[in-house]
Amino acid sequence: MTHAKTSTMDLAARWLVLGLLVVYTLYNVGPIFWLLLSSFKSRMDLFTMPPKLFFTPDLSGYQSVFGVGAAKDSASAIGVFDSLVNSIIVSVAGTSLAVFFGTLAGYVCSRFNFMGKGDFMFFVLSTRMLPPVAVLVFYHLMFARLGLADTRFGLILVSIFANVGLATWIMKGFFDGVPKEVEQIAIVNGYTRMYAFTRLVLPMVKGGIAATAGFCFIFAWNEFAFASILTTTQAKTLPVKISAASGATGIEWTQICAAGVVLIIPVLIFFYLIRKHLLMGMTFGVLGRS
Amino acid sequence: MSDTKIPSGSDTQAIAHATRQNVLRKRSSGRLMIFGFLSPTLAILLFMVAYPIFSLIYYSFYNFSALRQSTMKPVGLGNYAYLLSDPELWERFIFTGKFVFICVTLQMLIGIFVGYQMQKNFRGRDVIFTILMMPMMLSPVVVGFLWRYMLNSEWGIINFLLSSVGIAKIDWLGQTNAALWAAAAADTWMWTPFIVLLATAAFRGIPETIYEAAEVDGASPAYRFFRITLPMSAPVLFIALILRLIDSFKQYDLFVALTGGGPGSSTETVSFSVAKTAFSYFYTGEASALAVILLVIIIGLSMILVRHLTKMGEKY
Numbered sequence: 001m002t003h004a005k006t007s008t009m010d011l012a013a014r015w016l017v018l019g020l021l022v023v024y025t026l027y028n029v030g031p032i033f034w035l036l037l038s039s040f041k042s043r044m045d046l047f048t049m050p051p052k053l054f055f056t057p058d059l060s061g062y063q064s065v066f067g068v069g070a071a072k073d074s075a076s077a078i079g080v081f082d083s084l085v086n087s088i089i090v091s092v093a094g095t096s097l098a099v100f101f102g103t104l105a106g107y108v109c110s111r112f113n114f115m116g117k118g119d120f121m122f123f124v125l126s127t128r129m130l131p132p133v134a135v136l137v138f139y140h141l142m143f144a145r146l147g148l149a150d151t152r153f154g155l156i157l158v159s160i161f162a163n164v165g166l167a168t169w170i171m172k173g174f175f176d177g178v179p180k181e182v183e184q185i186a187i188v189n190g191y192t193r194m195y196a197f198t199r200l201v202l203p204m205v206k207g208g209i210a211a212t213a214g215f216c217f218i219f220a221w222n223e224f225a226f227a228s229i230l231t232t233t234q235a236k237t238l239p240v241k242i243s244a245a246s247g248a249t250g251i252e253w254t255q256i257c258a259a260g261v262v263l264i265i266p267v268l269i270f271f272y273l274i275r276k277h278l279l280m281g282m283t284f285g286v287l288g289r290s
Numbered sequence: 291m292s293d294t295k296i297p298s299g300s301d302t303q304a305i306a307h308a309t310r311q312n313v314l315r316k317r318s319s320g321r322l323m324i325f326g327f328l329s330p331t332l333a334i335l336l337f338m339v340a341y342p343i344f345s346l347i348y349y350s351f352y353n354f355s356a357l358r359q360s361t362m363k364p365v366g367l368g369n370y371a372y373l374l375s376d377p378e379l380w381e382r383f384i385f386t387g388k389f390v391f392i393c394v395t396l397q398m399l400i401g402i403f404v405g406y407q408m409q410k411n412f413r414g415r416d417v418i419f420t421i422l423m424m425p426m427m428l429s430p431v432v433v434g435f436l437w438r439y440m441l442n443s444e445w446g447i448i449n450f451l452l453s454s455v456g457i458a459k460i461d462w463l464g465q466t467n468a469a470l471w472a473a474a475a476a477d478t479w480m481w482t483p484f485i486v487l488l489a490t491a492a493f494r495g496i497p498e499t500i501y502e503a504a505e506v507d508g509a510s511p512a513y514r515f516f517r518i519t520l521p522m523s524a525p526v527l528f529i530a531l532i533l534r535l536i537d538s539f540k541q542y543d544l545f546v547a548l549t550g551g552g553p554g555s556s557t558e559t560v561s562f563s564v565a566k567t568a569f570s571y572f573y574t575g576e577a578s579a580l581a582v583i584l585l586v587i588i589i590g591l592s593m594i595l596v597r598h599l600t601k602m603g604e605k606y
Contacts, residue, residue, distance in 0.1 A: 017407065024404055025422075031479065032424050034447060035436050047445045101334070104327035114324050122596055124331070127339055129592040131540035133561045134581035137568045138342040138349070141356055161338035164331050193323060222429035224543045229569060239431045243547055253439055260432040267427040275420065 039257035046253050061258030080259055083241035089152055090227075090237060091220035094159025098220075099213045101160065102167020107197060109168065110175035111183070127165040132225035143230055150232045158226045163216040170215065174208030175201070211277030214270040221267060238263060343585065350579035357572045369579035378555075379563070379580070385470070386539060386559045392474040393481070393538045398531060400478070401485025406519065408486060409493040419490075426483045434547025437476040438463065466556040469549050473557060476548060477538060488530045492523035525598065532595040536588060560584055 038046065042058035067081030108114075109121060139158070140149075148154030178201055186196035202209075224239045231240060242259050245252050350370070353363040373379050408419060425433070440447050441462040449459050462472045496519065504514055520527075542561035545551060551558040551566070558566065564584060568577035 020403065021407055024400060027479065028422055028425065028483070031436055031440060034440060035432075038439070049445055049450065051445070051447050051450055101330040105331040108324050108327040112320060112324050120328070120332070123335065123339075125596060125599075126589070126592055127335060129536050129588055129595075130339065131542070131561055131564075131581075131584055131588055133540075133542055133564045133568075134346065134585050134588075135339065135342045137564065137574065137577045137581050138345045140568065141359075141574070142342065142345075144356075157334075157338070161334050164334060168331060193320065197323075218427060222427075224429060224431045224546075225565075228546070229565070239429045242429075242435065243431050245435075251435075256432075256435050256439070260428065260436060263429055263432060264424070264427055268424075271420070271423070271427060275416075 035257050035260050038253065039261045041254060041257075043254060058254070061254035062262070064252075064255050065258050065262050080238060080241045080245075080255065083236045083238045084262070086152060086155075086235055087221065087238040090155045090159055090235075091217055091223075093152075093156045094163065094220045095213055095216040097156070098160045098163035098167050098216050099171075099209060102164050102212065102216075103171045103202075103209060105164070105168040106171025106173075107175050107201070109172045111180070121169075124165040124168050127161070132162075133229075136226065136229050139226070140229060149230060150235050152235050154230055155227055155235055155237070158230065159220045159223065162223065162226070163219060166219070167212050167216055170212045171205070171208060174205045174212075177208075178204050207277060211274040214274035214277075217270055218267050221263070346578045346581050346585075349575055350582050352575045354575035354578075355572045356568070356574045362575075365575070369576050370583075373576065373579055373583070381556075382558055382560050382563045385557065386541075388470060389474060389477075389541070389559065390535060390538045392470070393477045394531065394534050396474065396478045397482045397485050397534055398527070400482050401530075402489050402520075402527065404482070405486045405489025405493060406515070408490045422486060423483045425480045428480065430480070430543035431547045433476055433480050434544045437472065437479070438548050441472050463549055464553055466553060469553065469557045473544060473548055477541065477544060480544075481534060481537070485530050485534070488526055489523065492526035493519060495526075496522045525601070529595060529598055532591060532598070536591050536595070539591070540584070540588060 037053075039061050040057040040059070041052075041055060042060065045052050045055045045058070065080050065084065105124070109117065143149040143154050146154075148157065182200050182204070183193060183196040186200055187193060222239060223237070224243070227235075227237045228240045228243060231237070236244075238259060242256055242263075245256050245259075351364060351366060353365045353368070354361075404422070408415070408422075428436075441449075443449055443459055443461045443464065446462075448462070453459065460468055462468045500518055500522070501514065504518060509517070539559075540561050541559055542565065545557060545559055545562050549557040551562055555566075560580070561584065564577055564580050567573050567580060
């Protein structure tokens, strides 16, 4: 009797777990689905009640993101194409330099003991915790004085700073995984340490560099706080442009949804490419920036 | 015999270690490499972090506006005294605290639950996992706008779904309390996957043999979870908790897009308040003082995090 009772209870518990998982999955996936669907809706279809699941797809949102077609000249278009270009330039340049500097620093932190190493590592890590608005109060003044306000160069500088700490930590983790004997043998055989680093160790952490670049790119690509305060017209990135996306007829939801979809595509590609290193990178890099 | 053997063994190890370190250090200008490789990172961090923070502290003692940079009046601790006696600032802190508490609680509970289910091997696990991670990849601004779009009281999908089960329209972003929950729902939507990711990794790192031993002793599933899984993954879960605590505490982007701080200024976080003081009112001195207060809190939380990280580093 008791046995039968526990098994029905087990079954109930299993159904409860399954039900909760389904609810969570709907909560998790639903908004993404809605974003994708809405990005193809015309302005008319957006506001109909009850909301339409089936409708004639309308590409005006995407046209305005890529600056093509009829949307280009219409009054309601907010012209996000320039900001897409800015986003690409800033995040690619910022990521490359952050990963380059972070790889060098990560290597030294993995292989050498030097004075103040612990403090240096804490300082590097603490940059990840820094609330952007706090330093922005001063950047705002500093950028104006140095002529960096509203320039891509200024944003690239911010992007390097915001990601180099993460890159250093993740790369240190990957270098720690390479045995020290690699350099020792090379040095015993008369090669320089620099040679051992560039020709032997670096090729061994290729995957790690790609993963680090993926992470940094995602953060640089989605970055909002810095870009929103430090740009006014010329250097606006896509997330900033989205936040100001109100045209002649209120908020341009179709364009926002389309821009949201465009923003997530490169991230998805990177995520797919680095999926093997995801957990490793997450643990070492102490995780994404919000 | 054994008394002398053990120390001598570790001695030779230490000597071997020391010579290895020496070889590494002496050969081919290690010092130059340390300096050359660290300097770009150090230079950019000093310029972009240390210099701004010291300047902020300096400005926080002045009555100063970015608009009129020629007039700087020293006020000592005046900015701090003003801020700490300002009931509005305390409201920001209370709102931020409520937001952090709701977000972190929900995210940890849901994240641990889903992570516990995701640790099992089943068909399509990798695909489902990748799909579950998607909210985290969106820009916070997009997340804010997406939820603002879905939460619209007239034509939003959420009120439509609620009305189809007989719940009356809720003006989500027009009331302080509803807006708090809306923001928490959006933040939880975005960041629960992060906890799922870490929790899954932590749970999968627990050796199977421990569970097998418990199985032999006839442990119940509840016992398994509360006495084995949770304690053994506690260090990772704790780090996840602190990270979410810090990140939701400094949340800014989401509120810009979702509520704009409204209705009124009732959904302004401390970060939002810093930005408003500095870039709308241009009370730069006051904003600097508030930024310093924010930094002190964040640094305090970070130090707890780092202490646990280094402890974990020693363990593994």
